[in-house]
Every structure is written in structure tokens, then in C-alpha cells.
Amino acid sequence: MRHSFLLDQNRIDEKDVTKLEKIGDGFFSSVYSGVYKNKRQKIPVAIKELNKHMEPQMFEREVNVCQLTHENIVQIFGWTKHEDKPKKVMCVPQTPTKSTPEQISIVMELCQGGSVDSFIAKCQQAGPGIRIRILLQTALGLQHLHSHGIMHRDLKVENIILKDPLSNASSYKDVKAKLTDFGLSRKIDRGIASRYTATVGTPLLIAPECFDSNTYDEGVDIFTFGLVILQVFAQTTDPDEIRTDDFQINPAAITKMDIPEQVKQLIIKCCSNIKNRLKIDEVVGCLQALDKFYNK
Ligand SMILES: Nc1ncnc2c1ncn2[C@@H]1O[C@H](COP(=O)(O)OP(=O)(O)O)[C@@H](O)[C@H]1O
Ligand SMILES: [Mg+2]
Secondary structure, eight states, X not given: OOOOHHHHHTBOOGGGEEEEEEEEEOSSEEXXXXXXXXXXXXXXXXXXXXXXXXXXXXXXXXHHGGGOOOTTBOOEEEEEEEOOOOOOOSSOTTSXXXXXXXXXXXXXXXXXXXXXXXXXXXXXXXXHHHHHHHHHHHHHHHHHHHHTTEEOSOOOGGXXXXXSOGGGSSSGGGOOEEEOOOTTOEEOOOSSTTOBOOOOSOGGGOOGGGTSSSOBOTHHHHHHHHHHHHHHHHSOOOHHHHBOTTSOBOHHHHHTSSSOHHHHHHHHHHTSOTTTOOOHHHHHHHHHHHHHHHOO
16 A cells, blocks of 8 residues: 555554454444553544455545544544564475455544434434534534535534443533544545546435536535434435435425424525535534524
């Protein structure tokens, strides 16, 4: 694998990382809890072991998000590479030696509260206050990402995780949500030559402009974030229910849902056509107002 200077800078000696137990699974990886010995400190970490679906560019993008520090973005400490040394065969030197492929892992801040999809499955009785707070924090993480010229391109409830189990918080208002999984993230480039046409992300959540031949920008994250809000409040992203034939959102379908009125309006504005779609600062503003209202 080719490494950029930035990547080399973030390499961690595998001897300093101890793997403990499995805590999560994604399409591109298995995630374990562990400990990272950094100078004299022992830091609890999550170790994301990449599988064969992960391409080298995805790994590079994910590690490059290392440069960002924000309380609503999972902090990445660096990466390790494990290579099994070929065994020496003393008696039969001509026997070919076998080595297993290298194992690349990303070492990051451990978040023990699980992902937001399990939160909404487990806490169906949770009121709007905590849902808004989780969404506001996610939007703040996304705002930081966009303000540094990066779009996420794979927002979904599985990629938002909670720092601590809710039972440990003295009040749900202490909840801390963080954005993770930057394997599909890309630099936002305003230049014509390098704009994007690739349709990536989770099919049910993809913005309509990704399906046609036009190029797209960070607006795709806003559209998908609108669907994340819908998922957090109504547990659905069923296209038969909410999309029109050209993949746009059908506002009438959202309007008749049993969720707070201002939340419906926010979803519709996030998922409207590109021209009328909110920018991340406006999304944050709306969620801050809702947070004030529900979490006085
Ligand atoms: N830093 C972390 N702390 C705790 N659990 C995590 C962490 N990162 C990921 N996970 C868990 O592992 C799952 C898969 O991680 P993710 O980064 O989304 O991998 P993939 O790229 O394979 O989708 C997440 O949905 C989450 O449950
Ligand atoms: Mg994921």
C-alpha cells in the first residue's frame, strides 16, 4: 500500500495497542475495544480492523480526518499495520514460505454508548428533547466537517455514536453524540474539473442529484441528514412511503407523520431540491432553536 506523508505521520506502533473485545461491525470493518499506550498514558480506544471491502483510498480519507478535532467528531489517533513475519523453515529451505496479508487498523477514541440506530430501537419511549440534542450535536460535527471543506457522504444512524451509555449520564442532557466513519468522505472541490459524479453512500439515503448525471457538493449531506432526522423521529426511510418517482422527497408524506410540526418542516427543508435546500449553518440554527424549546 502506498502511503502519503500525512499517513506515515499518523502510524502507531502495533506493540502500543492491545485489542480486547468486539464491539461493532460495518460493511468495511470489524470494530474492537482496546487500549493504546501513548507515552505514559493508557487510553481506552476503538480499533477498526479493515476488511477486504475497504479500498486504500477509503483508508487514507478516514485517517486524514485525523487532522480535525471537534467534540462531535470521533477523534482518530492513527493507524497500525500488522504483518505476520514469514516463518523460517530450517530443514527444507526450498519450501515456499507463506505470510498472511497485512492487517490495517484505525485507532480511535472509544465511544461506549453504542450507535444511534440501537438507541432508537432500545429507547422508543424517549421524548423529543434527547432526540433533538443528539441531532444538534451531529449537525455541529457536520458543520465542522463542511467548514473544513469535507463532505461525509455516508451519514446514517449507524455512523453516529454516543460517547457514554445513557445510563451513566446524570441526565440525558449530558448525552454526547459523535460523527464517525469517514471512509467515503471527500474534499469539497468547487473546481469544475474535479467535481463528483460517483453515487456512493447507503442507497435508501442518497440525495436525488447523485442519481442523475449532474455533479454534486456537500448539499448531499444535508439531504441525507434530513432523512436521519426522519429516522430518529419516525424510524422510517422507506422510499415507497416518502419518495417520488424521481427520488425527491414527497412533502405530503412527511406532513402526515406523527412527529412535531417544526421537525417536519426541518426535514422538508433539508430534503428539498438543491436550490432551496438549507445550508449546514441554517440546520444548526434550527436545531439550536428546537433544543432551546425542548430542553429548557
Ligand atoms: N469509536 C468507536 N467506538 C465505539 N464503537 C464504534 C466506534 N466506531 C465504530 N463503532 C461501532 O462499529 C460500527 C462500525 O463502524 P464504522 O466506522 O461505521 O465501520 P464501517 O466503515 O465498516 O461501516 C459502528 O456502527 C459502531 O457500532
Ligand atoms: Mg459505518
